[in-house]
Amino acid sequence: MNLKQLAEHLGLSQTTVSRALNGYPEVREATRLRVQEAARLHNYTPNARAKGLATGRAMSIGHVIPVSKKHEMVNPVFADFITGSSEVYTRAGYDLVISLVEDGAQEQRYRDLRAKGNVDGLIVHGPQRVDSRIDFLADLGIPFVVHGRASDMTADYSWIDMNNRRAFRRATQFLIDLGHRRIALINGIEAMDFAYRRREGYRAALENAGLTPDPALLFSGEMTEELGYNAMRQMLAAPAPPTAVVTSSIVTAIGVRHALDEAGLVMGRDVSLVSHDDDLSYLRNRAAVPVFTATRSPVRSHGALAAEMLLELIADPGSGPRHRMLEAELIIGRSTGPAPQS
């Protein structure tokens, strides 16, 4: 059933029916009720494409996720993030369009997204330290919010990010406070902004304690189990293995643990481990248990906040860029030494 048919059925004009349904004030209340009733009865839902054509708004938001041929993995946090966003979009009547776009085709894809006119705004995932997408999208004039930042760019754009630097500084400090001196970092790919900031935090904590980062304890790559496994094996085979490890992902931490198993070492006794993005809250306060300690960021609410930010940006294009920084939580599942300084 479309508008025309509904209007004929009611003996009204399309105009009046449209107005009644869209809450315009100049419709008599009785008429509005009659129209709404009929619409409900016939399961009338306006055609989104026609509506979009007429209004110039697509009522949908795009999430662009970079994938590279080389790094096959799609970060699982996207799922969480998108869940948060989705709730906001649904409530506001927006659809969510996902675009996985490959390294090479970036700009053309964005241009298309814009020209095809099926998104009103974009969320940009996975920014690098210098990310050409940002200037490009700004030029294109489409509202967008970046999930993360591009540290080495000066442009002012809207973003939402967690405090990666702080989280990793605290995690590292926690281990230093426990007495560790040889602390490894198994990080994501450091061209990615988040990984770069994490390493900065790690380094800051070491330097603050008068320690020099040892390159032999620094690893970065795609955050797979395999990375953790290989890194840990390599370090265990070297002359001076670390006594503690900080990893960027729980997945990597699992690999680390397999390497420890293989060497007959016990996590929490022989080697301490802090992993990011693990939710150990169910273990909190079980202080005697040799488990991971973790930092965790509420990715899902990041998604919701980013979505809200973007919708505001779309509603009020005049307003300037918005920024939002969120803190990660340090979850101590095991504490064999002094608690970390907050």
Place this chain on the structure above:
Amino acid sequence: MNLKQLAEHLGLSQTTVSRALNGYPEVREATRLRVQEAARLHNYTPNARAKGLATGRAMSIGHVIPVSKKHEMVNPVFADFITGSSEVYTRAGYDLVISLVEDGAQEQRYRDLRAKGNVDGLIVHGPQRVDSRIDFLADLGIPFVVHGRASDMTADYSWIDMNNRRAFRRATQFLIDLGHRRIALINGIEAMDFAYRRREGYRAALENAGLTPDPALLFSGEMTEELGYNAMRQMLAAPAPPTAVVTSSIVTAIGVRHALDEAGLVMGRDVSLVSHDDDLSYLRNRAAVPVFTATRSPVRSHGALAAEMLLELIADPGSGPRHRMLEAELIIGRSTGPAPQS
């Protein structure tokens, strides 16, 4: 730049330009080249909404993912699955629309998706053993492919699924072959079809070996770390703990391991563990290492296959439902006993 402007610019009619760009044969070759050249030059991309309105096709596919208020989690395999699908869609010129829809609002949301006209077909995720969505969508007359099946329904619909029953039968058999007699299962929510089938496989292996499933060793719930932790703790506190555990998810397995840690037990020595959806291929053949053994399904390619199936269905609505079953791989990272029979 829109079609009208491009046509004026070229001194041609919209009709001719449209035909030239869409490969209609009745355009003179010289004209076509001139048009294509100009289109490229001006970055002309047809407006998708207008095109959709005119053709009646949205050129986009919806993925509907059920979320319930109670089970907050969104299964991380969606991310992988969608990645696979996305590649297929992109190549075929389709967009991907994600709809997370809440338990209550299911039918209304599908009806809307259909009526709003912004998807040409749907992939349905997370089917239950009896899933009302299937009959409903069939009635609605929109092409759809189910990722998974609904065991207790008789309707014939298109689906793609992994052989959950077989995977869990083999995993359980593997443990039986190692000599285990008390084998626990920590499963997903068994109203979900996949979890139900997994339990059937587990049970089949036990019965085949003349073993009776012990209800005290059966757990099901949302596949969180916490589930694995609580289940394992509870079993360890009981009179006759299991000597082996099969879990439906690597996340759950991590929780199991924490419970073992807490009890001072060693995985692979005191308790064996097989987890599903873990990729231990990097450990394959390291037979002496006490690690997880796993079954793994290539979720990403499931996504691609489902997408292809759906596009075929859309292209040829007359053809009947299609089905595709995929086998999971049993990855043996540790083998302290005889290998499982395949």
Place this chain on the structure above:
DNA sequence: TTGAAAGCGGTACCAT
């Protein structure tokens, strides 16, 4: 081989 014009299903301006 090309063009004019009628939709596709709405919205919104201008009348009445």
Place this chain on the structure above:
DNA sequence: ATGGTACCGCTTTCAA
């Protein structure tokens, strides 16, 4: 308070 009508941008008959 309601209706007529000109778009929105593209496709597709029908004519020339």
